[in-house]
Amino acid sequence: MNNTEAEKQRKGVMSVYDKMAPTYDKLNNDAQYQGEAILLEMYKKYGISAGKIFDIGCGTGKVKDLLGDSFTYEGVDLSPAMTHEAAKRGYTCHTGAVEDVIKEIGDKSVDHVIALSCLYFIEDVETLIKECERISRKSIFIILEHFGQEAKERMESAQVHVYNHPLSIVKDPTETKKDIFLWKRPSTGDIVNGNALFKLLE
């Protein structure tokens, strides 16, 4: 993707999620979204109960409702309307593309990195995962959707590309959950399956 296409993608994502932000939490419930529950399962299993979370594509910061106040939250999202909602929940927010913002975050300056249903909008996730490992002291958790052809085309009808990424983008994961139900797109009924990857860094 050249710079013009990347800019178009960012504008497209921003426009979609700016419109969605006020009703996003309800939509997320309607979609039976599973990413948060899998994250919670991993955190319980590996005894993670506190620390600073860096949330990639944080949306409204809804994950805070589940994980609670023993964590602190720093989020990044392309959509100003989304970061506005996340800030209301107590997030420290960056509005912009994570590919740019993450470069400004210090080495080993957060405890945990999470990316829930965001990486399918980003082409070069290999570089991004390396950056996640650079900034995080303790863990990384990512969700990787795998869109079937029809679901992909329907998503892309809003002028936004989606990328199916291979599991190999995370080297030596501690846990991999493969081919699991992740969510159902309320407007089309498309079922989106995919993978969850968790990596302990220490």
Ligand SMILES: C[S@@+](CC[C@H](N)C(=O)[O-])C[C@H]1O[C@@H](n2cnc3c(N)ncnc32)[C@H](O)[C@@H]1O
């Ligand atoms: C499906 S929502 C997921 C929101 C949240 N993580 C959740 O689980 O509820 C995807 C979010 O990723 C954001 N996003 C997409 N591409 C991004 C990028 N390159 N940098 C930062 N945020 C991005 C969108 O603006 C949107 O808010």
